[in-house]
Amino acid sequence: MADLQSPAPPFVVRAVSRTDVGMRRATNQDAVAISPHSAEGRIDGDAFLMVADGMGAHAAGELASKLATDTIPLTYFKSGGEAPPTALRRAIRQANDKIHQKGASAAEFYGMGTTCSCLVLTQGAALVGHVGDSRVYRLRDGVFEQLTFDHSLVWEMAAASKVSADRVPSCIPKNVITRSLGPHKTVIVDLEGPHALQQGDVFLLCSDGLTGVVDDSLAASLLSTLSPTDAAEALVNLANLRGGPDNISVIVAQIETATGDTASGTPAANRPKLQISSFGVGIAAVCAVACAVFFYGGNPVGALASAIGLGVALALSFVKRPASRPAVLSPLLGDALGNGPYRRTECGDHAAAAGDLRDLVSELSNLKSEEETVRPEDIPLQNGNGTPAAVMLDWSPLKERQQAADEAFDRGDYVGSITRYSEIIAQAMAAIRNDDDTHRFSAHTEVIS
Known part of the structure; x- marks a missing residue:
């Protein structure tokens, strides 16, 4: 709790x-x-x-x-x-x-x-x-x-x-x-x-x-x-x-x-707040007086030490109060x-996930419209009469997007590449569903904002 x-x-x-x-x-x-x-x-x-x-x-x-x-x-x-x-x-x-x-x-x-x-x-x-x-x-x-x-x-x-x-x-x-x-x-x-x-x-x-x-x-x-x-x-x-x-x-x-x-x-209630420490202000005041005494008394070493103490005390005077403790249940x-x-x-860093998606998109890109490179039993789509349907894609609309995703992956932008690969996969899956004519994708969305 x-x-x-x-x-x-x-x-x-x-x-x-x-x-x-x-x-x-x-x-x-x-x-x-x-x-x-x-x-x-x-x-x-x-x-x-x-x-x-x-x-x-x-x-x-x-x-x-x-x-x-x-x-x-x-x-x-x-x-x-x-x-x-x-x-x-x-x-x-x-x-x-x-x-x-x-x-x-x-x-x-x-x-x-x-x-x-x-x-x-x-x-x-x-x-x-x-x-x-x-x-x-x-x-x-x-x-x-x-x-x-x-x-x-x-x-x-x-x-x-x-x-x-x-x-x-x-x-x-x-x-x-x-x-x-x-x-x-x-x-x-x-x-x-x-x-x-x-x-x-x-x-x-x-x-x-x-x-x-x-x-x-x-x-x-x-x-x-x-x-x-x-x-x-x-x-x-x-x-x-x-x-x-x-x-x-x-x-x-x-x-x-x-x-x-x-x-x-970060919720506003949980963000740290700036707080002035009275103890720090008191130390800063003492250091300021000491610095003035040493300076006018011809003691540069003492004045320098007091100045450093003054700076530290001022830094400690303004502290961030920790966020409020967890909310009550x-x-x-x-x-x-x-x-x-x-x-x-x-x-x-999502590198492994980006790599998995890159490999998957690469495999999808090989499903050319002019040839069937995957056996129907490997991806068992069915056409309207219940027989296996050929899995073939026209990849030309996705070539540039695949290249952009690959470039993002190569420069270490794994988040960006995951986003791009996911978009490519979504478009490829839409094409597959349209081709086999089974209307198998039944989805609904509720957005609660």
């Missing part, structure tokens, strides 16, 4: 969501929610963000994720004066009840389920509610942290063995989850937080369709260098270009202060919950 001093400053959220069927699935069983919706694109009060990844035969998974995203935010906001952790846990359990009852109502829905990763932004803090292997991340000051624990066989085995998930034998399937909403009458809900919000925090909520193919370091660099809208689009594009084996859903949310200098990146948020963060990635 934060040190209790001043009330939490008002925050504003800018959030963007993207959901995509991917390259290999026929339907999209993911669902996303940003609530409340604002026609003006602004939420000054509480915000509720959520990603759900459904599972089940036929349309069962799609229905399960929709039931979760319809039920949980609405139930949470109808909780009245209930403490946020209690309201969030109750809302998730109510969704589990609905999905479980639906699964028991017909044979085609039996066993239906969904993951659920919720982020509540309220009273100057972030609270996470979580079931399954969808994830919530936070990017702050160049550090990318996973705030949720994957309820998967791999992570459970790693925790039991007290090793990292990367050290679990590769023969253990990564897509087996140990907890979800719906299959069972009761569910254990993980709560994490509350985490005090800061100006510039960026949160990422995503399904495993992203994290299965895009590593944390690359995602962190994109979130650090691009706007929420561009970052969300770039993450989905990368997941698809790396095979898109599953549905892909992301929400990117950036925290801004409602008051203060947002351009500086409401007692309604309760004590700290969970054990997160569970993983931590340093962003660094």
